[in-house]
Amino acid sequence: MTVSTAGGRSASPAVREFRQDAKRAGTSGQLSHADRVALGKDARRVTPREAHAEFQPGPRDPVGLLLEQSKSRVPDLVPIRHGRMLVSAFTFYRGAALPMAADLATTPTSGLQAQLCGDAHLSNFGAYASPERELVFDVNDFDETLPGPFEWDVKRLAASLAVAGRDNGFGGKHRRRIVLAAVKAYRKAMRRFANQTYLEVWYTHLDIEEAIGQFRSQMKAKGFKATEKMLAKAHTRDSTQALRKLTTVVEGRRRIISDPPMVVPVEEVFPDVQASAAYEEIRTVLGKYRRTLQSDRRHMLEQFTLVQAARKVVGVGxxxxxxxxxLMDGGDGVEPVFLQAKEAQRSVLADYCGRSRYRNQGERVVAGQHLMQAESDIFLGWTHMPGPDGVDRDYYVRQLKDWKFSFPIEQTAPSGMDVYARICGQTLARAHARSGDRVALAAYLGGSDAFDQAIADFAETYADQNESDYAALKSAVEDGRARATTDI
Structure with missing residues (x-):
């Protein structure tokens, strides 16, 4: 029996034959429902679902991969990244998307593809405000998004649950039950989506408050009240709250508070002359960014003027x-909007799934986010900006805060993690159903728990690998190969 392992690039015999027939016939190659079911079942014969338990780490240097990745980053901030990754095995996992991409490329693949998040660990799911001002839950990080084998996202999520469970002191049985809950939720949701129309799938979104209510009976009263409190707090996390936290008034002018190296205003990043030129460039870049928005949102943004900009350290990876x-303002300092422009580099998946169709990496991120998310930030767009070193860099832009929050993973009990895992699994399935062939995926996953059990086996094995890689970074810092700042 043949098992596909070429990073998802190979397709099953039925897929290849169909594509060849469609090409010869000059058609779009649209499959019937029955053919799509057959496609999924054929993929099982090429790569059995049980094969996804397999993982044999190849000869690769995780620290070397991280150091190579750091060459394109701000040198003074790289030690902060390493320091944050050293906090725990889970924070290391959050920053180690590249080593895992290299590992996933060695594993069996189904040949069934979807738009991948590329870094679908459980902290990259969260709640935020929809344009209709509802609190929705979705995947919320797309820096690494590319089309690829659907199971890579599932494995990244599953392994993150195992790693986080270990960090939280959960026993092996609890961890496995949590991982199985996530994968089962993914599989069952995909099978539901397979029976829906494409438009029904497209309009589906997860109302987080409604979802938590559905699982209320399975949560302890203390955990449910804590979750309700977090949801209520999320509604206060907007540009007004960011204004209070990040700015102050100096001589009658609103200014971003300097807190190096976490927040550094442009005026401190560059000398006076360069800062003035930088603001001119920022205005030009904002103009280019506006053109990537749909017309009504472009009009809305044009009502705001630039106040100040600053460099800000974000995340772990x-x-x-x-x-x-x-910082933008719509009038007299009382209508703030904070935008975040984040550099978009080449996806960690590119070496294994092929390069993006988009030349601008910011556009790659935005396109992937629009495809996977049910509802996206109204100011989501992209641009590019020349750097002081003469290198043009791609960026994507969005609001800094708009009811955004993530669950406190480190404080979550097994029962709460079980609920959260199911919500993440359902959400990932909906994201994949929008871009992949949901009928073929559902047929491949099937009605049994064969896929679930295999992924649960993989998750524990990969948690072992993660601990080994985490120890390798610790050793590299101790022997001076890598630098880390652990007090920020």
Whole structure:
């Protein structure tokens, strides 16, 4: 029996034959429902679902991969990235998307593709405000998005649950039950989507408050009240709250508070002359960015003027990439909007799934986000900006805060993690159903738990690998091969 392992690039015999027939016939190659079911079942014969339990780490240097990745980042911020990754095995996992991409490329693949998040660990899911001002839950990080084998996102999510469960002190049985809950939720949701029309799938979104209510009976009262409190707090996290937290008034003017190296205003990043030129460039870049928005949102943004910009350190894996916050105001300092312009580099999946169709990496991120998310930020767009070193860099832009929040993973009990895992699994399935062939995917996954059990096996095995890689970074810092700042 043949098992596909070429990073998802190979297709099953039925897929190849169909594509060849369609090409000869000069048609678009649209399959019937029955053919799509057959496609999924054929993929099982090429790569059995049980094969996804397999993982044999190849000869690769995780620290070397991280150091190579750091060469394109701000040198002074790279030690902060390493320091944040050293906090725990889970924070290391959050920053180690590249080593895992290299590992996933060695594993069996189904040949069934979808638009991937590329970094679908459980902290990259969260709640935010929809344009209709509802609190929705979705995947919320797309820095690594590319089309690829659907199971890579599932494995990244599943392994993150195993790693986080270990960090939280959960026993093996609890961890496995949590991982199985996530994968089962993914599989069952995909099978539901297979029976819906494409438009029904497209309009589906997850109302987080409604979802938590559905699982209320399975949550302890204390955990449910804590979750309700977090949801209520999320409604206060907007540009007004960011204004209070990040700015102050100096001589009658609103200014971003300097807190190096976390937040550094443009005036401190560059000398006076360069800062003035930088603001001229920022205005030009904002003009280019506006043109990537749909017309009504472009009109709305044109009502705001630039006040100040600053460099800001964000996340764990993203630390070192160039990220800017831009304070805009709609009138007399009382209508603030904080935008975040974040550098978009080449996806960690590109070496294994092929390069993006988009020349601008910011556009790659935005296109992937629009495809996977049910509802996206109204100011989501892209641009590029010349750097002081003469290198043009791609960026995507969005609001800094708009009811955004993530669950506190480190404080979550097994029962709460079980609920959260199911919500993440359902959400990932909906994201994949929008871009992949949901009928073929559902046929491949099937009605049994064969796929679930295999992914649960993989998750524990990969948690072992993650611990080994985490120890390798610790050793590299101790022997001076890598630098880390652990107090920021």
């Amino acid at each position: 993203s630390v070192g990439t160039r990220a800017w916050i831009v």
